Amino acid sequence: xxxxxxxxxxxxxxxxxxxxxxxxxxxxxxxxxxxxxxxxxxxxxxxxxxxxxxxxxxxxxxxxxxxxxxxxxxxxxxxxxxxxxxxxxxxxxxxxxxxxxxxxxxxxxxxxxxxxxxxxxxxxxxxxxxxxxxxxxxxxxxxxxxxxxxxxxxxxxxxxxxxxxxxxxxxxxxxxxxxxxxxxxxxxxxxxxxxxxxxxxxxxxxxxxxxxxxxxxxxxxxxxxxxxxxxxxxxxxxxxxxxxxxxxxxxxxxxxxxxxxxxxxxxxxxxxxxxxxxxxxxxxxxxxxxxxxx
Amino acid sequence: xxxxxxxxxxxxxxxxxxxxxxxxxxxxxxxxxxxxxxxxxxxxxxxxxxxxxxxxxxxxxxxxxxxxxxxxxxxxxxxxxxxxxxxxxxxxxxxxxxxxxxxxxxxxxxxxxxxxxxxxxxxxxxxxxxxxxxxxxxxxxxxxxxxxxxxxxxxxxxxxxxxxxxxxxxxxxxxxxxxxxxxxxxxxxxxxxxxxxxxxxxxxxxxxxxxxxxxxxxxxxxxxxxxxxxxxxxxxxxxxxxxxxxxxxxxxxxxxxxxxxxxxxxxxxxxxxxxxxxxxxxxxxxxxxxxxxxxxxxxxxxxxxxxxxxxxxxxx
Numbered sequence: 001x002x003x004x005x006x007x008x009x010x011x012x013x014x015x016x017x018x019x020x021x022x023x024x025x026x027x028x029x030x031x032x033x034x035x036x037x038x039x040x041x042x043x044x045x046x047x048x049x050x051x052x053x054x055x056x057x058x059x060x061x062x063x064x065x066x067x068x069x070x071x072x073x074x075x076x077x078x079x080x081x082x083x084x085x086x087x088x089x090x091x092x093x094x095x096x097x098x099x100x101x102x103x104x105x106x107x108x109x110x111x112x113x114x115x116x117x118x119x120x121x122x123x124x125x126x127x128x129x130x131x132x133x134x135x136x137x138x139x140x141x142x143x144x145x146x147x148x149x150x151x152x153x154x155x156x157x158x159x160x161x162x163x164x165x166x167x168x169x170x171x172x173x174x175x176x177x178x179x180x181x182x183x184x185x186x187x188x189x190x191x192x193x194x195x196x197x198x199x200x201x202x203x204x205x206x207x208x209x210x211x212x213x214x215x216x217x218x219x220x221x222x223x224x225x226x227x228x229x230x231x232x233x234x235x236x237x238x239x240x241x242x243x244x245x246x247x248x249x250x251x252x253x254x255x256x257x258x259x260x261x262x263x264x265x266x267x268x269x270x271x272x273x274x275x276x277x278x279x280x281x282x283x284x285x286x287x288x289x290x291x292x293x294x
Numbered sequence: 295x296x297x298x299x300x301x302x303x304x305x306x307x308x309x310x311x312x313x314x315x316x317x318x319x320x321x322x323x324x325x326x327x328x329x330x331x332x333x334x335x336x337x338x339x340x341x342x343x344x345x346x347x348x349x350x351x352x353x354x355x356x357x358x359x360x361x362x363x364x365x366x367x368x369x370x371x372x373x374x375x376x377x378x379x380x381x382x383x384x385x386x387x388x389x390x391x392x393x394x395x396x397x398x399x400x401x402x403x404x405x406x407x408x409x410x411x412x413x414x415x416x417x418x419x420x421x422x423x424x425x426x427x428x429x430x431x432x433x434x435x436x437x438x439x440x441x442x443x444x445x446x447x448x449x450x451x452x453x454x455x456x457x458x459x460x461x462x463x464x465x466x467x468x469x470x471x472x473x474x475x476x477x478x479x480x481x482x483x484x485x486x487x488x489x490x491x492x493x494x495x496x497x498x499x500x501x502x503x504x505x506x507x508x509x510x511x512x513x514x515x516x517x518x519x520x521x522x523x524x525x526x527x528x529x530x531x532x533x534x535x536x537x538x539x540x541x542x543x544x545x546x547x548x549x550x551x552x553x554x555x556x557x558x559x560x561x562x563x564x565x566x567x568x569x570x571x572x573x574x575x576x577x578x579x580x581x582x583x584x585x586x587x588x589x590x591x592x593x594x595x596x597x598x599x600x601x602x603x604x605x606x607x608x609x610x
Contacts, residue, residue, distance in 0.1 A: 132308060132309075133312070135309050135312070136309055136312030136313055137316070139309050139310075139313050139587060139594075140583075140587050141545060141546045141548070141549030141550050141586070141587075142550070147571070148317075148567075151570070151571035151579055152321070152323055152576070154324070154325055224434070231437060232437065235553065236553065237572070251439070258446060259451050263447075265443070266443060266447060269437055269439075269444070272440060273435065273440060276437065277431060277435035280435045
């Protein structure tokens, strides 16, 4: 009888992929979301490296060159009402437009989450005070609130950013509050509390990890709205001031040219549209990648 | 039902109070002396003081607020600095035009949104769904002020079919029901309708998909009900939420019409806000925003009450 060799199974630690790795893997398989991410990345890089990428100075133009059509040699996308190169202005415009669209949502993400988590975790009077104040701002249509605040504060980049941040804090705080409130009564939080963890530790360890995901997805869906609103404020003359290139402002100053050079005049809006639809598609992809439960 | 309505109204009261505080504060967060836009640059100190007392700016903020709120409750929103006319009458004239435009746009958006939403939800993950969902994403992503410009370029500048600006011939400031005025409304209404179209389409798609996955639908099919019969059941289940979203969207359009009204020079509240901002006409700005926010709050209240009346599943 041959010796019986007992094979010892080699236990290789199989690391099961974490939640976020799964989300990432699903997101990468989503072709629409990846295409949107690629577009955004491309526009972001173009904006960051505008001095290298843009063929001409965005602020310098010659009036004899004004309102050239798309396809003019030397000015691929034509020129604006002051003879400035459209392609260069669109590339440079990405800087202020992306900054104006993304910054308010980022600031509102931090402030709104903090307010919402505080209200949800503390409950009681703190909750009532914070959430009723939030309700008041939520009672204004977003465009109206943005226009009212920046209209009262006066035109300018800083005031526009401030107004938009105020607009986006209430919806984010509401989501943060409702998720935190639901979480607060769950068993594992009870267990943490029973084992003597302090409020700060519970929020830092147990609440943040579970709350920030949903808030983050919600916040990404707001960036598209924020892009449209931010450029809208500049379009109304309440945001960036001329001669700085910004898509909304460019759209405004080119309005007079819709009879002379219509498709050049429409270009800045197409950029806003491209960014906003990309953010929406990316956010949709992220949402469905996160909602799938295995 | 009555209890729910009453509770909902009582809950709205503090929100309305907060809204009025924000509107009052608008004048005071604005940089510089609120009198600066009325006074000539060389106004004497004596005149400045007299006007300050006349407008009540010499009193404390709480005192000013109570006086302002008291007058506002009686329908007096002050006097427009630019025109010298009462703010209330200016706003009321403009609100009619905006309401007209927003209502037509919401209706178009609702019809198209329901159509796309039902198609997408019924034929989930088919090419038809892809097309209908693309229309919905377009609606929520397009900068509507740009879409308005593009429509003007195509239908006014290039084809010359429709007027580009105003609410009627010769810069008419008042909307009338006739064919000529109607042609002025087509472009702004279509432009405005893409937002509710996108949002309603997305909501209805999710609703329909959710309803179709429920067991009672299998039950209906098992009973041998025709596809049309099943469809009617789906419509009945989706209607309360879809109608509620429509109501809220009407409120958003009323308050958010400024960009579209600026593109089309539509003589509504958006245009009024625009001129109030650039002439630093703070009473007009404050009054217009107060009225629009009031509309929005009351509309949301009505939508909630209506939804709970239509939908027995909502806990009161």
